[in-house]
Amino acid sequence: MKNPLILAGVMLLLAAPVFAHGPGGHGDGRPPTGMPGKPGAPARTIRIEMAEPMRFIPDRISVRRGETIRFVFSNSDDRDHEFMIGEIGALRAHAEEMRKHPGMIHKEENAVTVPPWNEGELLWQFTSAGQVDFACLLPGHFEAGMRGVVTVE
Numbered sequence: 001m002k003n004p005l006i007l008a009g010v011m012l013l014l015a016a017p018v019f020a021h022g023p024g025g026h027g028d029g030r031p032p033t034g035m036p037g038k039p040g041a042p043a044r045t046i047r048i049e050m051a052e053p054m055r056f057i058p059d060r061i062s063v064r065r066g067e068t069i070r071f072v073f074s075n076s077d078d079r080d081h082e083f084m085i086g087e088i089g090a091l092r093a094h095a096e097e098m099r100k101h102p103g104m105i106h107k108e109e110n111a112v113t114v115p116p117w118n119e120g121e122l123l124w125q126f127t128s129a130g131q132v133d134f135a136c137l138l139p140g141h142f143e144a145g146m147r148g149v150v151t152v153e
């Protein structure tokens with residue numbers, strides 16, 4: 001039976017992990033997508049441009065497990081863009097929520113919003129090998145291809 005309430009429940013389950021990705025959010029203390037970097041810890045800077053048409057440049061990044069990255073974003077476009085890091089299913093579900101509530105502003109520790117012609121920063125530590133996704137979840141941007149991948153070696 002295709003019940004919309006059950007579908008909504010599934011969407012909530014998919015969305016849940018993105019909110020749980022804080023320090024100590026998981027039992028083993030090593031969330032698969034990483035955790036906010038500790039201010040003052042050694043960090044490598046990676047610059048990412050948020051550019052028209054709906055692109056992160058670069059959109060493929062390689063890091064080592066355990067590495068802390070200071071992402072510095074420069075928005076060269078005339079509209080807001082956002083960087084949210086997480087698991088792709090959670091990002092997708094979140095993008096859906098953003099379409100329903102366009103005024104939503106992110107205060108999550110795994111996201112930063114950058115106004116036009118401005119810069120923003122996010123400090124993030126990659127704790128597990130594998131792939132971590134990132135995307136701009138402002139309405140229509142994710143769907144237009146504004147996303148990328150971090151490979152953790």
Ligand SMILES: [Cu+2]
Nearest residue numbers: 081082136141
């Ligand atoms: Cu965007």
